[in-house]
Amino acid sequence: MIAPVRPIDHLYAKLGDKVKENVLLAPYTSARIGGPADIFVTADSAAELARIVKLLWKQEMPFIILGGGSNVLVSDKGVRGAVVLNRAKAVRLHNGDKPSVTVESGVIFSNLANRCASKGLGGIEWAATVPGTIGGAVYGNAGAFGGDVAGNLLCADLLTVDGREKYTVEKMGYGYRTSVLKRGEVKAVVLAAELSLKNSTKEEATVNVQQFGAHRKATQPPGASMGSMFKNPNGDYAGRLIEAAGLKGTRIGNAEISPVHGNFFINHGATKAGDIRALIELVQNTVKAKYDVELELEIEFVGDW
Numbered sequence: 025m026i027a028p029v030r031p032i033d034h035l036y037a038k039l040g041d042k043v044k045e046n047v048l049l050a051p052y053t054s055a056r057i058g059g060p061a062d063i064f065v066t067a068d069s070a071a072e073l074a075r076i077v078k079l080l081w082k083q084e085m086p087f088i089i090l091g092g093g094s095n096v097l098v099s100d101k102g103v104r105g106a107v108v109l110n111r112a113k114a115v116r117l118h119n120g121d122k123p124s125v126t127v128e129s130g131v132i133f134s135n136l137a138n139r140c141a142s143k144g145l146g147g148i149e150w151a152a153t154v155p156g157t158i159g160g161a162v163y164g165n166a167g168a169f170g171g172d173v174a175g176n177l178l179c180a181d182l183l184t185v186d187g188r189e190k191y192t193v194e195k196m197g198y199g200y201r202t203s204v205l206k207r208g209e210v211k212a213v214v215l216a217a218e219l220s221l222k223n224s225t226k227e228e229a230t231v232n233v234q235q236f237g238a239h240r241k242a243t244q245p246p247g248a249s250m251g252s253m254f255k256n257p258n259g260d261y262a263g264r265l266i267e268a269a270g271l272k273g274t275r276i277g278n279a280e281i282s283p284v285h286g287n288f289f290i291n292h293g294a295t296k297a298g299d300i301r302a303l304i305e306l307v308q309n310t311v312k313a314k315y316d317v318e319l320e321l322e323i324e325f326v327g328d329w
Contacts, residue, residue, distance in 0.1 A: 159213075174193055255321070
């Protein structure tokens with residue numbers, strides 16, 4: 025009897041040893057939490073990322089893109105279907121009166137900000153403390169210290185079901201930590217982006233980067249986390265509400281609401297995603313009961329819940 029051909033066999037045939045099975049995702053997330061992916065594929069360039077995504081769409085196989093692994097909570101049960109690890113990291117600087125940078129979506133945003141600063145190019149110093157990749161930042165309109173992607177994006181290079189398309193910042197439909205992609209209004213994958221920069225000096229840009237880094241280090245906790253857990257409600261801060269509710273330092277298993285900043289949940293080792301989720305629900309229910317404020321997640325749940 026001939027064994028049936030599995031969808032993964034088609035991927036093996038096209039991509040070879042880039043395809044792996046049952047890969048634990050915890051090491052690929054900033055919180056160091058998460059079960060296995062059924063299928064795990066690494067993309068080392070934007071062109072390769074596009075090729076892999078097209079194959080997955082053709083196979084009608086569900087998948088997620090994983091970059092820096094921040095802002096996601098991966099289920100203990102893992103991810104059914106495929107996980108594509110985005111390692112597309114080409115960077116091209118454009119000098120002149122209006123400098124910019126074209127960058128593939130797997131580049132770590134903080135590394136890019138530091139690299140630009142070292143060449144006397146500013147404008148994205150605010151991103152020097154932003155975890156995750158350009159792809160995730162473009163997808164979710166990442167921001168910090170008064171800056172955000174919407175303020176710098178000139179163009180996003182997306183792969184849609186119709187092929188590669190250029191999206192202007194207006195077409196991305198940005199709002200606070202959201203976009204047409206995050207809202208599910210457009211089915212697309214971020215391949216690359218062009219960001220505006222400013223001519224500066226190496227000294228000035230580096231000082232800006234260092235100041236942002238020092239402020240972040242002084243106000244946010246060390247340790248494995250997903251970044252900010254909740255969006256800030258209008259006119260207030262999630263961290264302030266969580267602290268006022270007396271929840272800082274609360275633990276479930278090895279998961280803790282940071283005593284330093286209430287909007288960060290820390291993994292103290294071998295933490296289960298279920299424990300983080302239980303803390304999330306505790307915070308949302310307590311803040312709603314005490315202050316009638318519904319805290320909206322900034323992170324996303326990923327995998328089989």
